[in-house]
Amino acid sequence: MPAAEPVRLGRKRALPSCPNPLFLKWLTELRDEAKEKGLKIQYTYQKAIGSLNKYPLPLQNAKEAKILQNFGDGICKILDQKLQRYLKENGPDAPIHSLPEGAPRPGRQDNNSLAPSRKKNAAGDQGKDKGGGGGGGRKKKRDYIPQKRSGGYAVLLTLYRQSQIPGSKGYMFKMELQAEAQRLCDKSFTVPDLGSKYTAWSSVSTLIQKNFVMKTHNPARYSLTEEGLALAQRLECVEQGTKDGPEGDREEARSEGEGDAEEAHGGPGLVDLTASDDDDEEKEEDRLHPTERPTCEASPRRDVDGMGLSENPQNSHATSRKFNAACLLPGTYEIILCVDFIETTGGSSHRKQELVKELQRNGVTFDVRKLNVGDFLWVAREKVAPVPGQLRAPTGRELVLDYIIERKRMDDLCGSIIDGRFREQKFRLKRCGLRRPCYLVEECGSAASHLSLPETTLQQAIVNTQVVDGFFVKRVQDVRESAAYLTVMTRYLTKLYQNCTLICRSRELEGDGGSDEEEGGTASCSLISFAEFNYGAIKNKCQTVREVFARQLMQFSGLSGDKAAAILEHYSTPHSLLTAYKKCASEAEKEKLLSSIRYGKLKRNLGPALSRTVYQLYCTQGALS
Known part of the structure; x- marks a missing residue:
């Protein structure tokens, strides 16, 4: 019998080397x-x-x-x-x-x-390695510089130029920042490219992470930090130098990724290494190919005036581009009726489809979409020509006209009064940012006499909506008359705005509301974008303490939106109200704390009864009797 082989300890064979x-x-x-x-x-x-x-x-x-x-x-x-x-x-x-x-x-x-x-x-590293350790021969990491006409580049320059305007507020809201920065960027700030989920706005998170941009408040306010101001000044200098000589300082404003790619591969051609790989958001945004196009004006931006004309003929092209980025000129847009999708689906589908058929029969151009408040409104949509080679035409800008309609059948009005939706809807319509809210009431013959509320109560609610709340109320008999009214309104607004220059404004800016440009016969009017309007009207979005407090107050019987707003002017949060109660010397003084607050156009007092009710809710220990 052969002798047993000795046991071999350790690894039996080496790992195979890479075959490539x-x-x-x-x-x-x-x-x-x-x-x-x-x-x-x-x-x-x-x-x-x-x-x-x-x-x-x-x-x-x-x-x-x-x-x-x-x-x-x-x-x-x-x-x-x-x-x-x-x-x-x-x-x-x-x-x-x-x-x-x-x-x-x-x-x-x-x-x-x-x-x-x-x-x-x-040869050069030999001495360094002897004296200072292993990392002496490595190159110093270059500072972050966004690529020209990228999202980060446009945001930094826009914030810098806005800060240089005398008397500027020192920050910008998201909507106005996107609108102003778009002309300095090749990529859209709102619509991602095909096959990508990122827009130019995605680079803002990189700027915040690298401490170039600061985001504060709600709604968000964006401003430059000290580091961002220094970087923006460098970019502005390069932009100024680019006008004098296109090749002068171009190297200084190139992105980190582009410059290193050229050094690594020995040529100016760039290869996108992220086409099929998972990579971070910064690389997706800053690895864009440079394109040659005329540069925009680099001087500090001035507010767009009514006509938007430049005094200097040499700068007329740049000023025209800047003006077009902030407004829609006559003839460049069309008026579209927007219909809430709830008005075309669900419930009595036959009745709702009848409205759509009537609008089509009347030749009205309309678009069915989700509206977070109201049932009908009108937008001025920019006319955009299709781009050869692209599947979809570019998305045109949309500005919301100052008219919004809430449609109510008598049975719907009765149900909304019972469950409290009617008062909340009026409150949201007043706060939506549009200046001409309207109620379209379908009386539907004698149907109101068979509802759970008396017909007199419903008629009184309609009158209160018009007289007390200040809404325009249009009464019609049925769906066909509703479609006829919408048709007439669409044609009227088309004629009203046909010669107007529409300027995009932000609803977050104070002092931009309440002007009646169309009635004054001026050649321009300011409107908010549809995206900002619809986002601001979201019912269940994150709310501030002030907004939640207002909704709490409106749950009291007899406490309307005007009364809640008057209370908020004096006490914006529950904490401030409770602090005021603690400073009162007696119970009687606490009960009458809110009684002298004036509300509404007539400046009436809130009254002792309502003041006592609010006090009892917020200051009574235990259950209310």
Whole structure:
């Protein structure tokens, strides 16, 4: 019987080497170069190296590597270029699954070495390594500079120019910042490109993270930090220099990613390495290809006036572009009726479809969409020509006209009064930002006499809506008359606004409401965008303490929106009201604290009864009797 073989300790065989050492070597070089320059693309290369090390089969070309994880079109293109160069230098029959003689083998252990890039500076780094440690030969990380006409570039310049205006408020809201920055950016701030979920606005999170932009308050206010102001001044100087000579200071305003890509690959062509790879938002935003187009005016922005004309003929082109970015000129837009989708679906579908058919029969151009408040309104939609080669036409800007209609059938009016929706709807219509709210009441013959509330109560509610709350009320008999009224209104508004220049304003800015431009016969009027209007009218959005307090007060019987607003002028939060109660000397003084507050147009007193009710709710310990 043969003797037993001695037991072999330790690992029986070495791990197999990577069957694609050339690709591994090139990826390691790319990663080391990116790491030395402080680029985040190094992590993408490192993931690709890990995937290639795990793959046990030889690859014939880089396209076959696309089946591996973390290999996108950009990395495969770079590897294919290197492979073609290698075959051209060593012949078409050169082995691609083994390294040339004398070349260092990229082992698994030294994947993190920076040997390829340190060879360039071996002579210069020798003295540094002796005196100061291992990191002395690495290049200093470059400062973040957004690429020209990218989202971050446009936001920084816009905030800087706004801050240079004498008497400026020092911050900008989101809507006005997007509108002003759009003319300095090639990418849309609101609509993502096809195949992407990012817009130019996504770069704002990068600016906030790098402490260039500060976001405060609700609604959000955006302003520059000290670092952001310094960077914006540099960009403004480059912009000024670009006017004098297009090639003068272009290198200073190039993005981090673009400059390093050119150095790494020896040419001006850029390769998008994020086409099929997961990467961060900053890389998605700042890795845009530069395009040649006329630069905008770099002087501090002035507010758009009524006519928007420039005194200097030489700057007429730039001023015209700036004016067009903030307004819609006559003839460049069309009036569209917007119908809430609830008015076309659900409930009695036959009756709701009858409204749509009547509008179509009358030749009214309308659009069915979700409206967060109201049932009908009108928008001025910008006319945009389709772009050749694109599947969808660009989205035109939409400004909401100052007319909004809430439609009520008698049975719907009865139900909304019973469950409290009627008062809340009136309150939201007043706060929606539009100046001409209207109620369209369908009386439906004798149907009101068979409802759970008396007909006199319903008629009184309609009169109160018109007289007390200040709404315009239009009474009609049925759906057909409602469609006729909407048709007449659409044609009237089309004629009313046909010669008007529409300027986009923000509802967040104080002092922009209450003007009647169309009645005064002026050539321009200011309107809010549809996106801002619909967002501001969301019913269940995050609310401030003041808004929640107002809704609490309106739950009292007899406490209307005007009375709640009057209380809020004196006590904006429950804490301020409770503090005022604590300062009162006696119970009688506490009960009468709110009685002398005046509300409404007639400036009537709130009264002792309502004041006592509010006091009892907020100050009574235990259950209310």
